[in-house]
Amino acid sequence: MTNENIIEVENLVKKFGKFTANDRLTFQVKKGEILGFLGANGAGKTTAIKILCGISAPTSGKVSVAGFDAVKHPEKIKQNIGYMSQKFSLYDDLTIRENFRLFGGIYGLSRKSIRQRTEELLKRLELYEYRNRILEALPLGWKQKLAFSVAIMHHPQVVFLDEPTSGVDPVTRRQFWELIYEASEEGKTIFVTTHYMDEAEYCDTVSMMVAGQIRAFGEPRELKTEYGVKSVNDLFIKLARN
Amino acid sequence: MKRFLAFVKKEIQHIFRDTRTMLILFGIPIAQILIFGYVIKNDIKDVDIAVYDQSKDEYTRQITNKLTSSGYFILNRELDNMKNIDRIFKEGEVKLVVVYENNFSKKLHAENNATVQLIADASDPNRANLITNYSGAIIHDFVKDEFHIDQLPYQINSKVRMLYNQNLASVFMFVPGTMALILMLVSAMMTSISIAREKELGTMENLLVSPLRPAQIVVGKVTPYVLLSIINAITILVLGVFVFGLPIRGSLTLLMLESVLFITLSLSLGILISTMSPNQQVAMFISLFALMLPTLLLSGFIFPIENMPKLLQWLSAIMPPKYFITILKNIMLKGTGMAFVWKETLILGGMTAVFIILSVKKFKLRLE
Numbered sequence: 060m061t062n063e064n065i066i067e068v069e070n071l072v073k074k075f076g077k078f079t080a081n082d083r084l085t086f087q088v089k090k091g092e093i094l095g096f097l098g099a100n101g102a103g104k105t106t107a108i109k110i111l112c113g114i115s116a117p118t119s120g121k122v123s124v125a126g127f128d129a130v131k132h133p134e135k136i137k138q139n140i141g142y143m144s145q146k147f148s149l150y151d152d153l154t155i156r157e158n159f160r161l162f163g164g165i166y167g168l169s170r171k172s173i174r175q176r177t178e179e180l181l182k183r184l185e186l187y188e189y190r191n192r193i194l195e196a197l198p199l200g201w202k203q204k205l206a207f208s209v210a211i212m213h214h215p216q217v218v219f220l221d222e223p224t225s226g227v228d229p230v231t232r233r234q235f236w237e238l239i240y241e242a243s244e245e246g247k248t249i250f251v252t253t254h255y256m257d258e259a260e261y262c263d264t265v266s267m268m269v270a271g272q273i274r275a276f277g278e279p280r281e282l283k284t285e286y287g288v289k290s291v292n293d294l295f296i297k298l299a300r301n
Numbered sequence: 302m303k304r305f306l307a308f309v310k311k312e313i314q315h316i317f318r319d320t321r322t323m324l325i326l327f328g329i330p331i332a333q334i335l336i337f338g339y340v341i342k343n344d345i346k347d348v349d350i351a352v353y354d355q356s357k358d359e360y361t362r363q364i365t366n367k368l369t370s371s372g373y374f375i376l377n378r379e380l381d382n383m384k385n386i387d388r389i390f391k392e393g394e395v396k397l398v399v400v401y402e403n404n405f406s407k408k409l410h411a412e413n414n415a416t417v418q419l420i421a422d423a424s425d426p427n428r429a430n431l432i433t434n435y436s437g438a439i440i441h442d443f444v445k446d447e448f449h450i451d452q453l454p455y456q457i458n459s460k461v462r463m464l465y466n467q468n469l470a471s472v473f474m475f476v477p478g479t480m481a482l483i484l485m486l487v488s489a490m491m492t493s494i495s496i497a498r499e500k501e502l503g504t505m506e507n508l509l510v511s512p513l514r515p516a517q518i519v520v521g522k523v524t525p526y527v528l529l530s531i532i533n534a535i536t537i538l539v540l541g542v543f544v545f546g547l548p549i550r551g552s553l554t555l556l557m558l559e560s561v562l563f564i565t566l567s568l569s570l571g572i573l574i575s576t577m578s579p580n581q582q583v584a585m586f587i588s589l590f591a592l593m594l595p596t597l598l599l600s601g602f603i604f605p606i607e608n609m610p611k612l613l614q615w616l617s618a619i620m621p622p623k624y625f626i627t628i629l630k631n632i633m634l635k636g637t638g639m640a641f642v643w644k645e646t647l648i649l650g651g652m653t654a655v656f657i658i659l660s661v662k663k664f665k666l667r668l669e
Binding site for chain 1: 303304306307308310311314315318319502503504506507508509510511512513514
């Protein structure tokens with residue numbers, strides 16, 4: 060982990076009419092860091108992710124991702140990030156290989172590197188022999204892992220994961236987190252939202268959002284000491300209640 | 302460009318992999334054109350008639366012969382009294398009963414006047430009208446030939462010629478209408494459903510986050526359907542020409558260009574519908590009810606616009622298919638060129654521009 064900031068957010072405000080979805084968010088994320096972005100439903104997580112991904116403009120404030128300004132150059136951010144949403148987001152009627160080819164193509168990879176990356180990532184998942192299977196019939200756990208692989212296929216600097224493990228069994232969740240660690244070791248920054256508080260313990264840094272504001276931000280261990288709680292779960296409940 | 306092509310390729314894979322989509326794209330157009338061509342007819346052929354001939358003389362036999370040899374009527378049965386007429390109609394086969402009065406020939410010679418009664422089954426009024434017109438005309442012809450009425454002084458002869466459609470074949474009217482209907486449905490419904498599907502499945506989010514521009518996404522989704530709709534238009538024309546003998550008297554190039562314009566319009570309408578629908582069902586519902594019914598009812602396809610109440614006439618003026626059908630009929634049947642259809646072309650072009658502007662605005666709004 061270096062000291063280079065890959066995400067810099069300063070006084071980010073997003074309003075929908077009179078409703079303030081994001082209230083003066085300020086935080087930094089370092090290269091290779093795993094940030095757990097926590098908060099109850101409706102706390103404003105998704106809104107913040109949309110702004111960081113460059114598909115929604117902030118009302119005010121400064122946002123920079125991978126060295127690019129989210130307001131001025133959202134298209135440059137898009138090329139440098141990977142994204143996986145909570146809804147399974149590959150195409151069910153295409154084969155595994157066709158899905159890789161599609162997203163590789165969309166991100167402008169050459170034919171050769173698409174082939175190489177597909178082989179590399181599928182072998183890592185031990186799914187290479189299934190590459191010509193249509194996705195529809197595959198188990199959800201496989202699909203989630205495939206979606207993650209597709210999201211990191213073009214070597215993005217930041218990967219946004221919006222509740223990637225919802226609805227997946229514990230074993231697959233564990234395997235999924237191994238993939239996240241590996242990507243982080245390769246220097247990719249991981250920005251992940253989750254409702255599983257045990258997963259939050261795996262993160263380098265956690266951010267706790269309540270009603271549009273970041274109430275706590277820091278290493279899980281430090282935060283637990285600071286608030287005098289035993290787990291991130293207790294921390295979450297304590298902050299969300301007040 | 303390479304990114305865009307990768308996206309279009311995927312779209313084509315979706316279409317060819319889904320048998321239902323393929324069926325809607327290619328099966329329905331062919332089925333519809335054949336159904337409309339063969340089943341829905343305004344002309345009559347082989348109508349069953351019954352004859353109650355009370356005089357059974359030279360003239361009545363000749364008239365009956367003339368009716369049944371015309372190709373329009375078949376003699377189903379002969380009657381010997383008036384009582385059964387009601388029952389015969391209720392049986393449903395016979396649509397017309399011809400009743401000759403007693404001493405038909407004698408009266409005709411002596412008084413220059415004899416009566417034949419035509420009783421039609423008017424539970425289908427349009428058809429009853431057609432049947433009595435046809436049979437009346439045949440009887441009139443007979444009298445003219447037999448007594449050389451042409452030589453009477455002070456007679457005005459009206460000689461009718463049906464231009465552009467000599468035989469009044471209804472297929473000439475249905476092919477252009479069906480073409481408009483199918484292009485509208487296939488282009489607008491299929492695009493709106495395919496965009497709505499991406500929204501419903503959540504894959505749209507991934508596309509929006511990708512480096513593809515929103516315009517590229519929309520154009521990429523539409524491109525395969527442009528090609529398929531052009532293939533559809535050609536299929537319909539080929540069927541019309543070779544199966545139903547429809548003429549194409551004007552320029553084929555102009556016809557194709559106008560079709561492409563109409564396809565573009567339908568596609569942009571489809572995009573607009575998709576921006577308003579959260580899922581596939583809604584997209585389909587709007588497409589069917591907002592496009593299919595008005596196209597069938599208000600475009601002049603089946604019902605003449607001139608006969609509608611004023612309010613519906615105004616409504617029909619904003620129905621794109623109305624103009625396309627006019628253009629098609631002009632080019633195909635009358636053989637006219639751009640000089641006669643520029644007004645309709647301009648209207649279609651204007652509507653296309655409006656739909657595109659609206660959907661771009663809506664699409665951007667949704668991103669926020």
